[in-house]
Amino acid sequence: MRILIVKLSSMGDVVHSLPVLVDIKSQFPDAKIDWVVEPAFASLLEFNSNIERVIVCSLRDWTRNYFDEKARSGVRSFLRELRQIPYDVVIDLQGLSKSALISRCTTLTPKGIRVAMANQTEGSSYETLTRWVSNLAIELPKKIHAVERGRLLCSKALGYELPGQLDYGLRINLSPVQFDTDPPGGKNTLGDHHALQVLLIHGTSRADKLWPLTHWIDLSERLITSGYEVCVTYASDTEHEFVNELMAKVEGVKLWHKQSLGDLSNLMSNCFGAIGVDSGVSHLAVALDLAHVQIYNFPTDWRTGPLPCPYQSSIFDHPTPSVDRVWNEWLTVSQRRQLKHD
Numbered sequence: 001m002r003i004l005i006v007k008l009s010s011m012g013d014v015v016h017s018l019p020v021l022v023d024i025k026s027q028f029p030d031a032k033i034d035w036v037v038e039p040a041f042a043s044l045l046e047f048n049s050n051i052e053r054v055i056v057c058s059l060r061d062w063t064r065n066y067f068d069e070k071a072r073s074g075v076r077s078f079l080r081e082l083r084q085i086p087y088d089v090v091i092d093l094q095g096l097s098k099s100a101l102i103s104r105c106t107t108l109t110p111k112g113i114r115v116a117m118a119n120q121t122e123g124s125s126y127e128t129l130t131r132w133v134s135n136l137a138i139e140l141p142k143k144i145h146a147v148e149r150g151r152l153l154c155s156k157a158l159g160y161e162l163p164g165q166l167d168y169g170l171r172i173n174l175s176p177v178q179f180d181t182d183p184p185g186g187k188n189t190l191g192d193h194h195a196l197q198v199l200l201i202h203g204t205s206r207a208d209k210l211w212p213l214t215h216w217i218d219l220s221e222r223l224i225t226s227g228y229e230v231c232v233t234y235a236s237d238t239e240h241e242f243v244n245e246l247m248a249k250v251e252g253v254k255l256w257h258k259q260s261l262g263d264l265s266n267l268m269s270n271c272f273g274a275i276g277v278d279s280g281v282s283h284l285a286v287a288l289d290l291a292h293v294q295i296y297n298f299p300t301d302w303r304t305g306p307l308p309c310p311y312q313s314s315i316f317d318h319p320t321p322s323v324d325r326v327w328n329e330w331l332t333v334s335q336r337r338q339l340k341h342d
Helices: 011-017 019-027 039-044 059-064 069-082 097-104 146-158 213-225 237-249 261-268 280-287 323-341
Strands: 002-006 032-037 053-056 087-092 108-117 136-138 197-201 229-232 273-277 291-296 312-316
Touching (some): 002 019, 011 146, 059 069, 087 146, 097 108, 108 146, 197 213, 197 280, 273 280, 280 291
Parallel strands (some): 273 291
16 A cells, blocks of 8 residues: 655644654555655654655745746656655645645545545644645544544544554664763763753744743753753744753753754653753654653643653643743652663
8 A cells, every 4th residue: 555644744733643653653664655855854754664655745935936946847857756656545734734735736546536635634734735735534533632633533534543652763773872072970870871961942933832041041040950950952043042041051961053953853762851942943852752841821731742651741821831830740750751761
């Protein structure tokens, strides 16, 4: 069976969709699965052994530069690659007009079908074109977690019972972590060097999801005092300025320079845990099975936060959760994760 997944963006949405690969392969071990994704998130998929081909779609660049010959050439190359192989099933996990258009451009086998969502679910974007270009539109519950939405759609599309176990299928080849600063002095109190690392995920695409710098300073000091190695990274100039401010205030914070999502995943897989705002990197921390506390300024954690797990949780408060609350939650989840690690 040849299957194509269409899920272009965003990072969090792509991460939330990863379990469908494990689900499908558990039921159809010989299935070959391809995935259409935007270039910014391609490296997140390229090391995934459950994916046969990653097809990169630079749709945003093409639409912005429609009359540019380079953009038109890129569209032609993409369509050739997309149509190179006929598919038995094309599944639109995005539910938008752009993903519907890509789904429509695919080549099907004689009995092949295009599958889409028949309705919008709470808190998620949806455009009805996706159902009209499909052969099979599947009704989903109005209120459903982002991870379970994709899993349920695929199970109904391919006719299997939804597996009880959740597995994101991330198998990273670990490599040594390199830092810009020397480790702080003091004895490691929690065991293995790598297990002590905690990534602070401060960046997000929306300013109203951010956590104050003063909170990050306080939290960093508590972590370092407790024997953890605090790590930070950045994805933009604004985030780079933020980490510079944090590192100027807190001695011993380590910087990972800007890098691809694949390399970031590799570094994160060496960490014991992460604490972060609602962002794609926080969702990646969940997928990598790290001890994790996710910070929400809006009551949307039920839809995108970690699913029930002893050592992963989300915290919502308005205007934002306090340092004490995040710290106390971290003490709980880290202890539970440490028990599993030992």
